[in-house]
Amino acid sequence: MTRSARLKCYAATGVVAAIAAWCYGLGVGWIAAAALLAPALPAFLRGLLRGVATPSPREHPAADKAEMSGTDFEDHVARIARTCGVPVIMTPLSGDWGVDLIVGTRPHRLAIQCKRQGRPVGAGAVQEVVAGAPMQDCTRTMVVTNHGFTPAARRLAELHGCVLVGGDDLPRLASTIRGLTVGDQRI
Structure with missing residues (x-):
């Protein structure tokens, strides 16, 4: 025209x-x-x-995650967890036993390890959160990343019942947290 x-x-x-x-x-x-x-x-x-x-940057799984620092990514995951209506405790930067966030109430507290990096997350992150969870009085574990996971990390997580949430799964993070912290449901 x-x-x-x-x-x-x-x-x-x-x-x-x-x-x-x-x-x-x-x-x-x-x-x-x-x-x-x-x-x-x-x-x-x-x-x-x-x-x-058009999805907003907060709705897009990988939007603006590349520019975030590690603590910014922890804050982002904590904000998502708070939307589930459960208490969220951010652990200190040092001496946290490999647990960045403690989500929920006893006996269903969830220990979350947050990893923002440019490559797949290895088994070390799973080892840290699985070992640190009892120290923080948590019964369930999760590793959240903006990227993916190595095959070794996936095998170790399966062995220990640790939930892995990668970059493509971030939009479902809130429902995953809800399922792990409310009642006796397991995902």
């Missing part, structure tokens, strides 16, 4: 809106507003629908 055709279409839309406002018995101010705003309505609705269909 050419520019002049688009302008004619906008003008016609404004005139139709003004006539409709006049027919409804609206005042002069409303008639003028309808005439001026009606041409912008289709573009506004297209933008609104495009915005609804």
Whole structure:
């Protein structure tokens, strides 16, 4: 559509809106507003629908995770855990026994190890959280990363019942935490 055709279409839309406002018995101010705003309505609705269909950075599994530091990633995971309605304790940076977050209440407390890195997470992270969980009075364990896991980490996690949540699974993190901390359900 050419520019002049688009302008004619906008003008016609404004005139139709003004006539409709006049027919409804609206005042002069409303008639003028309808005439001026009606041409912008289709573009506004297209933008609104495009915005609804576009995931926000918080919804995208890997969005902005690359720029996060390790502590920023821990904060991100803690915010997700708090949305589950369970208590979240962030452990100190040192002396945490390999547990970054303690989520939930006894007897279903969950020890979470957060790893933000550019390569797959190895078995060491699983070893740390599995060993540290009893020290933090936790019965369940989880490792969360922005990336993936090595085959050795997956085997060790399966052996110890440790839940692994990688970058592609981050959108389901809240439901996974809910399942591990509420009642006696296991995922």
